[in-house]
Amino acid sequence: MQLTMARSLDHSIWSIVALLMVLLATTNAEVIDLRWDVKFDNTFRPSSFAQPVITINDEFPGPLINATTNDIVRVNVFNHLDEPLLFTWNGIQQRLNSWQDGVSGTNCAIKPNMNWTYAFVVKDQIGTFTYFPSTNYQKLAGGFGPIRVNNRIVINVPFAKPEAEFDLLIGDWFFADYKVIRSRLAASTEVPDMMLINGKAPYGYSGSKRYESVTVTKGKTYRFRVSNVGTTLSFNFRIQNHKMVVVETEGSYTNQTTLDSLDVHVGQSYSLLVTADQDDADYYIVATPKLLNTTGDSPLVAKGVLHYTKSGSSVTGSIPIGPNPWDIEFSVNQARSIRWNMTTGAARPNPQGTFNVSNVTLSQTIILHGSQTNIRGTYRYAVNNISYLTPDTPLKLADYYVNGSGVYRLGEFPTQSVKEAATYGVSVVNAMHKGWHEIIFQNDLVLMESWHLDGYGFYVVGFDDGEWTPGSRNTYNLYDPVVRSTVQVYPGGWTAVYVFLDNPGMWNLRSQHLKRWYLGEELYVRVHDDDPNPAKENPPPENLLLCGEILTPYGLNRDGDDNDGGSMTAMVVVHEHITPYC
Incomplete structure (x- = not known):
């Protein structure tokens, strides 16, 4: 049965525009307008195999979003793929605006040959x-890219301005077509075939393949923004003969810790300061997988080059030795040191x-x-023995328009115990708005896990x-725990986090390991405030896509006539208005 929307927007376009102008005037914020054409491309070929790579504006990885805090980002996505598409902004909090989250529980997908504009602050x-x-x-086919959010000029950064910044998107890669792998997940135990740096094969993989090279000048200091954009493997990152200073992770400045190498788990990002203080030469940039045995010539060892401007020789010899990939104690101790x-x-x-x-x-x-x-x-993954099944109607739409009726x-x-038998379900936790919550992630598997909350x-x-x-709380660090959006959980172990749920919305809590996420290891956290004041949560955007059981707003079809059962899922609006509440 088709359901109709009963609510109307509380604020006119003119009041929204006025508020937008106030925000721009008072914070020196900018509006960043981007157009993305998303399509398949076989010409990149990270390996020697022809496979469809998802590019954005003919780039793989996709273009950098370079913003300053409080900027308004509008991304007009044109879907040239042959199936529906959504983008999620990994770690961007989208204050008061879960409508822009870009996951199946909050958005209807952008259909092929259509476009839709995301807008968030x-x-x-x-x-x-x-x-x-x-x-x-x-994600197995690409479509990923970097986001930088810079400090405003009036806010001091706790380190000297680096000479330059480099984005290193590192992750595992499969040779097979992602659709083929997707179709056989229930029976598959496949290990990735290669590790890429910025979409490029490892140095030395093939004379015809490009590798990533970063050029530096002796005596200068650089900021490396390192992200694990893979789907399966954690890795240990290091640069031959160079120390690295950890200064930031996923929106938090950290105590400045000097390391020889750093573990980066699926979905995580770090900023590292590296000073070019060695002889003029070329040096290996390396990422080796965790919990996997590899050799230096394995395609699963990502290799790039740190090239000094006056270098007279190419990098040669063995890659720098890192920690034992099976040494969990090393990894845990390092994680505890990041504060x-x-x-x-x-x-x-x-x-x-x-x-x-505390x-x-x-x-x-x-x-x-x-x-x-x-x-x-059927082979599945589950949280508390419930394997998530995605409903046709996004939870956020159902929550807003019909109070979730018939959807969840x-x-x-x-939330406290595990059901005896695994079942399918639409998992939603009703959480207290502006309450402090303790979440314990227990990993019952023998593999590394990563969890993320949008x-x-x-x-x-x-x-x-x-x-x-409960006695485990005696081991907590409550003085200076780092704040980040993706956290690792070690095999057979647990990770504890606190989170203050002050951002209303329907938020995805998921495994960052793509196979586990796709096969049901996720849920949604509903943070709700009954007060309709849009200062607490933005109303739906005017270009909202509709699907499932939420098909027509206000009981009208697209022509404004009485509801005739027509669908508005084909609605295309190039730009939307958002309410930039502070």
Whole structure:
């Protein structure tokens, strides 16, 4: 049965425009308008195999989104693929505006040969992030790219301005067509075939293949923004003969820790300062997979080149030796050493440590077990033994227009215990608005895991092996836990985070490992405030795409006549209006 929308927008276009002008005038924000043409391209061929690569404006990886905190970003996406498309903005919080989240629970997909404009404010954020296609297993074919959110000029950065900045998007890659892999996931145990740096094969892989090379000048310091854009493997990153200083991760300035190498898990991003303080020569840039045995000539070892301007020779010899890929203790100890810089500002002038989580009152504890399961003969992944099935109607639309009726039910997802038998379900947790929540991620698998919550940052308070118990809280770091949007969970272990749910919306909580996400390891967190004041949450955008059971607004068809059952899923609006509330 077709349902119709009953609500109307509370604010006129003119009031929205006025508020937008106020925001621009008071914050020196800019509007960044981008057009993206998304299509398949066989000419890039990262390996020697012909396969469809998803490009944006003929680029792979996609173009950089380079913004300053409080800027308004509008991305007009033209879908030239042969299937529906959505983009998600990994780590961008989209304050008050989950309508722009770009996942199946909040948006109807952009159909082939159609376009839609995302519009969001990078409100009170700085740091290193990424974007990628979120549905249909498309991330396996590319479509990902970097996002930088810079400090405003009036906010001090806790390190000297580097000579230049480099984005290094590193991740595993499969030779097979992503549609083929997608079709056989239930029976597949495939390991990735290669590790790429910025879409390029490892140095030495083939004389005909390009490799990534970064040029530096002796004596200068550079900022490397390193992101794991893969789907499966964590990696250890290092630069031959060079120290690295960790200064930022996913929107948080960290204590400046000097390292020889750094573990980066699926979906995570870091900023590293590297000083070109060696002899004029070429040096390896390397990323080796975790929990996997490889040799230096394996295509699963990503290799690029750090090239000094006066270098007279090519890089030769063995790659720099890193930590044992099976040494979990090394990884955990390093993760515990990455802490919040409590004395510096970030997007705002006040110190990051304004929130002291040692004194917060927890509203709820949510314990989540990620696991592999079998449901009636079908291979799946689950959270608390519920494997998520995506409904035809995005949860956000159902929540706003029909109070979720017929699409999902609150109270059915077990937040403290695991059901005895695995089942399918539409998992939604009803969370307290402006409440502090403790989330425990328990990894029942023998593989590394990564978890991400859209719209928020986690205060990462603890890691350990074994089963979490209330007594585990005695090991928490509540003084200066780093805040980030993606957190790793070690095999057979747990990770604990605190999160302050002050951003209303329907937010995706998921495994960043693509296969697990695609096969059901996800849920949604509903952060709701009954007050319709748009200062608390933006109303739906005027170019909202409709699908599933939400087909026509206000009981009217596109021509403004009485509702005749027509669909508005073909609606195309080039630009939308957003409410830039502070």
